[in-house]
Amino acid sequence: MSKLKPLRILIVEDEFLIALELESLLQEAGHEVVGIAASSDEAVALGRELSPDLAFVDIHLADGLTGIDVARELSDRHHVTVLFMTANAKRIPEDFAGARGVIAKPYTERGVKEALAYVTAERDEDASNTDWATFIPFDAKSAEDSSSKLS
Template identity: 80%
Template sequence: MPGGHGLSNAKPLRILIVEDEFLIALELESLLQDQGHDVVGIAATSDHAMALGQQFAPDLAFVDIHLADGLTGIDVARKLSDQHQVTVLFMTANAKRIPEDCAGARGVIAKPYTERGVKEALAYVTAEHDPTGGITDRLTFTPFDAKSRRDSSSQLS
């Protein structure tokens, strides 16, 4: 059966990085490329993120909540998800700022992020989102669903 065994056989994702800390963005880009994915762009502001989202139609966006133009990552996530059907993962040190409706995002990676956390997040978004897959008990990546959203947000602070 095609594509059924891990990320190595999965189709590479087209990924947008929305992060205003340039070194973090470059490190994440390198990690994602090492995993076989295509980083279509890096944006430090909400306007640039939306322009890249429209231009490249990425499959996935890693979005920091606090960007160069303020606390605009939540709006970026909501617009990318609603207007362009982009899967969004937040990357933040403060998960409590994420609204209860998750702003269209599928999960959060705690900062400072780890390679393992990014790999878990990629595995989650490329798999059939089995909520019993064992990811919800880890602190590096937390998928959003009705139960784990409330239980894990206090652990990430």
């Protein structure tokens, strides 16, 4: 990993094995997983208590299609950078619910690493013009293309 400060990451995923695999991948990349939540209430509570830098949020959680609400809450109220991880990107609202990007499930190690690189990159022209292969950042340029890339 680079000399950048490790991120404190919250995983919001109701499939336990997926959450553990992601946790391992994030730790191997040098980041700290501060918690794992399977429901919206648990995710919001952990976000408030732990103040993570980043949250990977699945849209469909144990209590239904609540990941969008979690993303809005974490982003708007707790100033957490949110990335969606979902098999159904069509459910992401047009305003992205405060999220900064999406990784399509089934995710790959490359997709997660690209997402981490995006989050930690300096917000310069080179970073915003990178052609991401498996991670779709949400910005004005990519908003139009995100649906077609993940369909």
